[in-house]
Amino acid sequence: MKRDWLLYLVIFSLALNLGTIGTFAYLRYQDQQRQEIGHPPPPPLRSLWRDLKLDESQRQTLRRQAPEHHRQVRAFRQELAQKRQELFDLIREDSTPWSAIRAKIQEISALQGSLEEEMARFMLELKKILTPAQRTAFLNLVQTRLGCCPGAFGPGGPGGHHRRGPGLGPRRCPGN
Numbered sequence: 001m002k003r004d005w006l007l008y009l010v011i012f013s014l015a016l017n018l019g020t021i022g023t024f025a026y027l028r029y030q031d032q033q034r035q036e037i038g039h040p041p042p043p044p045l046r047s048l049w050r051d052l053k054l055d056e057s058q059r060q061t062l063r064r065q066a067p068e069h070h071r072q073v074r075a076f077r078q079e080l081a082q083k084r085q086e087l088f089d090l091i092r093e094d095s096t097p098w099s100a101i102r103a104k105i106q107e108i109s110a111l112q113g114s115l116e117e118e119m120a121r122f123m124l125e126l127k128k129i130l131t132p133a134q135r136t137a138f139l140n141l142v143q144t145r146l147g148c149c150p151g152a153f154g155p156g157g158p159g160g161h162h163r164r165g166p167g168l169g170p171r172r173c174p175g176n
Contacts, residue, residue, distance in 0.1 A: 051141065052134045061129050069122045076115040083108045 054062065087104040090096045123142065127135055 052130070052137055054134070058129050062126070065122070065125060069118065072118050073115065076111060076118065080108065080111050080115070083111060 049062075083104065087101065087108065090101050090104055126138070130138055
């Protein structure tokens with residue numbers, strides 16, 4: 001009996017190791033595919049600010065504006081997560097009417113719209129403190145981070161600070 005137990009333990013360990021190696025190989029293959037296509041992941045946000053070469057007054061203005069923006073964005077994201085969980089709970093139930101699900105989807109859409117408005121407001125405020133060259137560089141960097149170029153992964157992709165949901169791959173430009 002002790003021998004059978006040991007055999008099962010060895011088989012389980014072998015299966016676990018093979019699964020780990022397989023996962024590692026798959027993820028490495030995906031990274032290589034992405035690099036071969038020529039679309040490196042976007043750089044982290046801090047390096048983007050460094051790339052803009054902000055002067056001290058610009059940095060001070062950004063330090064004043066950013067905390068409130070981050071607080072609002074965090075609040076929107078938390079509320080979105082809560083509403084999405086509520087939607088999932090409605091879907092999980094057997095007898096939820098379509099009207100309740102649709103109403104929850106509309107709540108989520110309105111919150112998402114408010115989040116997008118806050119992001120746009122902050123970008124417009126930021127544009128005001130940038131020089132024309134910095135503005136052009138900033139808009140190009142944001143466009144790449146938002147996934148408006150093939151292969152870009154947006155704010156939740158590699159190197160970004162936020163995670164996109166499962167199954168959400170790279171976004172593409174319209175017409176691509």
